[in-house]
Amino acid sequence: MSDSDVDLPESIELAWGLRERPGKGPKRSLTLEQVLAAGIRVAEADGLAAVSMSRVAGELGVATMSLYRYVPAKHDLLELMADAAYGPPPEVRRPDEGWRPALARWAAGNIAAIHRHPWIRHVPVGGPPMGPNGVRWLEHGLAALRGTGLRADERVSTVMLVSGYARNWASLTADITEAAARAGQSAEELGVRYWQRLERLTRGGSYPEIRQLLTESVVENAEEFDAEWRFGLDRLLDGVEVLVAGRAAG
Amino acid sequence: MSDSDVDLPESIELAWGLRERPGKGPKRSLTLEQVLAAGIRVAEADGLAAVSMSRVAGELGVATMSLYRYVPAKHDLLELMADAAYGPPPEVRRPDEGWRPALARWAAGNIAAIHRHPWIRHVPVGGPPMGPNGVRWLEHGLAALRGTGLRADERVSTVMLVSGYARNWASLTADITEAAARAGQSAEELGVRYWQRLERLTRGGSYPEIRQLLTESVVENAEEFDAEWRFGLDRLLDGVEVLVAGRAAG
DNA sequence: TAGCTTCTGCGTATGGTCTACGCATTAAAG
DNA sequence: CTTTAATGCGTAGACCATACGCAGAAGCTA
Numbered sequence: 001m002s003d004s005d006v007d008l009p010e011s012i013e014l015a016w017g018l019r020e021r022p023g024k025g026p027k028r029s030l031t032l033e034q035v036l037a038a039g040i041r042v043a044e045a046d047g048l049a050a051v052s053m054s055r056v057a058g059e060l061g062v063a064t065m066s067l068y069r070y071v072p073a074k075h076d077l078l079e080l081m082a083d084a085a086y087g088p089p090p091e092v093r094r095p096d097e098g099w100r101p102a103l104a105r106w107a108a109g110n111i112a113a114i115h116r117h118p119w120i121r122h123v124p125v126g127g128p129p130m131g132p133n134g135v136r137w138l139e140h141g142l143a144a145l146r147g148t149g150l151r152a153d154e155r156v157s158t159v160m161l162v163s164g165y166a167r168n169w170a171s172l173t174a175d176i177t178e179a180a181a182r183a184g185q186s187a188e189e190l191g192v193r194y195w196q197r198l199e200r201l202t203r204g205g206s207y208p209e210i211r212q213l214l215t216e217s218v219v220e221n222a223e224e225f226d227a228e229w230r231f232g233l234d235r236l237l238d239g240v241e242v243l244v245a246g247r248a249a250g
Numbered sequence: 251m252s253d254s255d256v257d258l259p260e261s262i263e264l265a266w267g268l269r270e271r272p273g274k275g276p277k278r279s280l281t282l283e284q285v286l287a288a289g290i291r292v293a294e295a296d297g298l299a300a301v302s303m304s305r306v307a308g309e310l311g312v313a314t315m316s317l318y319r320y321v322p323a324k325h326d327l328l329e330l331m332a333d334a335a336y337g338p339p340p341e342v343r344r345p346d347e348g349w350r351p352a353l354a355r356w357a358a359g360n361i362a363a364i365h366r367h368p369w370i371r372h373v374p375v376g377g378p379p380m381g382p383n384g385v386r387w388l389e390h391g392l393a394a395l396r397g398t399g400l401r402a403d404e405r406v407s408t409v410m411l412v413s414g415y416a417r418n419w420a421s422l423t424a425d426i427t428e429a430a431a432r433a434g435q436s437a438e439e440l441g442v443r444y445w446q447r448l449e450r451l452t453r454g455g456s457y458p459e460i461r462q463l464l465t466e467s468v469v470e471n472a473e474e475f476d477a478e479w480r481f482g483l484d485r486l487l488d489g490v491e492v493l494v495a496g497r498a499a500g
Numbered sequence: 501t502a503g504c505t506t507c508t509g510c511g512t513a514t515g516g517t518c519t520a521c522g523c524a525t526t527a528a529a530g
Numbered sequence: 531c532t533t534t535a536a537t538g539c540g541t542a543g544a545c546c547a548t549a550c551g552c553a554g555a556a557g558c559t560a
Contacts, residue, residue: 006443006450016451025536026526053518063539065519074518124372127425128444135451135460142459152466153474154481160422161415161482168414175377193256194378200256201266201385209392210385216402224403231404232411239489275507276555302546313510315548324547 011076012130015083028069030060032080035070039081040117048119051078078123083131085117089140099244100237102144103158107166107233110137114170118178121171137163149247158240165236169229187225261326262380265333278319280310282330285320289331290367298369301328328373333381335367339390349494350487352394353412357483360387360416364424371421387413399497408490415486419479437475 013019014032038059042051053074054064071077090109093102114120129138141159150158173187180187195214202210263269264282288309292301303324304314321327340359343352364370379388391409400408423437430437445464452460 006446008447008450012447012451022528022535024526024528024534026528026538028537052516054516065539065541066537068519069537069539122374125421125425127429128422130444130447130451135448135457139452139457139459142463146459152463153478156463157478157481158485160418161485164415164418165411168410168418171375172378172410175375179377194380196256197258197262197380198385200258201262201380202389207385207389209389209396213392213402213406228403228407231407235408235411235489235493236486237489238492239485239487242488242492243485272506272557274505274557276509276557278508303548304546315511316509318548319508319510 009130010072011080014071014076015080015131030062030066030070032070033084034060035067035077036081036084039077040085043081043085043119044117048078048122051081053077075124075126079126080131082120082123083129083133085120086113086133086137088133089137092140093144093146099144099146099148100241103141103162103237103240104233106137106141106144107162110163110166111170111229114167115174118174121167121174148244150244154243162233162236165232169232173225173229259380260322261330264321264326265330265381280312280316280320282320283334284310285317285327286331286334289327290335293331293369294367298328298372301331303327325374325376329376330381332370332373333379333383335370336363336383336387338383339387342390343394343396349394349396349398350491353391353408353487353490354483356387356391356394357412357416360413361420361479364417364420368424368428371417371424398494400494404493412483412486415482419482423475423479 008016008018035056039051039056042055042059053067056077057064057067067077071080090105093099129135138159141163142155145155145158148155176187176190180190183190185193198210199214258266258268285306289301289306292305292309303317306327307314307317317327321330340355343349379385388409391413392405395405395408398405426437426440430440433440435443448460449464
């Protein structure tokens with residue numbers, strides 16, 4: 001109870017529903033959930049850049065300033081929207097499931113969440129996860145590593161490593177997909193274009209490795225897109241496995 | 251020569267100095283380098299949020315709209331600033347150097363660059379690297395993997411994997427460092443606070459793994475900060491090594 | 501040398517952004 | 531019934547990016 005009053009950021013208390021509502025004044029006309037849902041609706045429709053306080057308020061049929069009774073600042077609105085949009089993590093690791101498939105499933109869930117709400121990647125992250133869903137995701141990620149013999153800090157680092165990779169990869173592919181949509185081309189065409197451009201830029205300069213790359217075929221079609229994701233994930237999990245195996249032996 | 255006219259984004263042509271300057275009108279009073287340097291100066295002093303067109307123009311003693319003669323839009327200014335701030339990559343792999351230490355050095359250089367200019371992490375990335383420095387970094391990253399038997403797409407994926415990890419880790423630590431500076435606390439204290447907060451939030455809920463974590467010590471001091479970085483990197487490189495060794499054998 | 505063309509810097513104006521402040525209204529507590 | 535606190539929100543201030551157009555500078559051509 002000495003640390004019962006660890007002070008939390010206001011937006012986090014809001015998200016967890018820890019704000020006492022003494023119910024003195026008039027009844028509130030909205031809930032935080034409604035505000036977040038409206039923000040998400042706007043982001044889904046027109047991208048994160050379209051999420052302005054006035055636009056979200058308009059979506060709810062209230063005045064702009066009313067939102068500030070539900071959220072301390074726009075930045076908090078965005079963070080809370082992201083946490084809400086992530087949704088619940090994939091099912092926890094089953095008793096009969098190995099750590100590796102479990103972690104792979106968790107990573108895939110991460111990708112899926114970002115691809116389901118591509119605007120999430122533009123929400124600036126501010127520190128480690130503390131939102132309700134963020135904490136649940138952390139919990140399930142750690143659950144995948146139970147019984148591996150990894151130390152506490154190693155388990156945390158591993159989960160961060162995997163989620164970081166998932167986020168990066170999802171961001172990159174979403175960037176390409178959106179750029180392709182904007183240009184009216186396929187993602188495949190756009191991938192080819194990148195290497196054409198690199199070819200043009202490295203002409204005349206001293207870029208032996210890149211020039212070498214261009215002689216081998218680096219073309220990617222849609223199926224190899226997924227293969228690329230799995231390549232990185234396999235590298236990552238192989239690296240973890242080396243450690244796990246070493247711990248089990250030593 | 252059929253692909254001699256691959257069209258490049260305007261900002262990229264600008265950065266590479268590929269814009270013909272027919273020299274018809276009056277002499278320009280600035281160079282792109284000066285504009286970028288001014289923007290970087292502002293970001294360095296007051297953060298990326300302080301970088302507005304008018305502020306950068308003021309720094310240079312010109313009118314706001316004059317900047318648009320050097321840069322198509324603010325977004326391009328930021329991208330170009332980031333590319334310039336990265337600077338040249340670490341020395342290429344030496345002939346006697348193994349791929350693993352070379353890639354580790356390259357990764358460390360990545361970290362150093364972001365820590366030298368912490369605002370870089372807030373510049374929204376838009377696709378694969380095409381700026382002059384971005385391409386040079388790519389070149390040196392690939393050079394570390396020469397002779398490993400990895401295919402072209404595998405080399406590229408590996409480099410992306412490592413740079414992504416470096417960026418993520420540098421971002422996280424920079425977030426913590428800045429938050430600590432704002433709160434007048436040490437990064438160590440703030441790390442402890444995170445776990446205290448997590449303890450508070452997971453009380454009463456169903457978070458067995460996180461609760462378990464809290465019983466083991468997850469405290470990090472400044473030295474373990476660096477150990478955490480190395481842990482992730484070792485996992486990553488171990489994973490690559492498994493593949494490289496397999497290729498050498500098979 | 502005269503005129504034409506093109507490029508420069510930049511003043512003005514438009515339509516946005518976030519949010520501090522204060523006020524009238526509502527509802528519960530004493 | 532009075533006191534107290536919380537709500538919705540109108541107004542206003544301080545920014546922001548950038549479209550447009552113009553006056554002047556510099557080179558090219560005749």
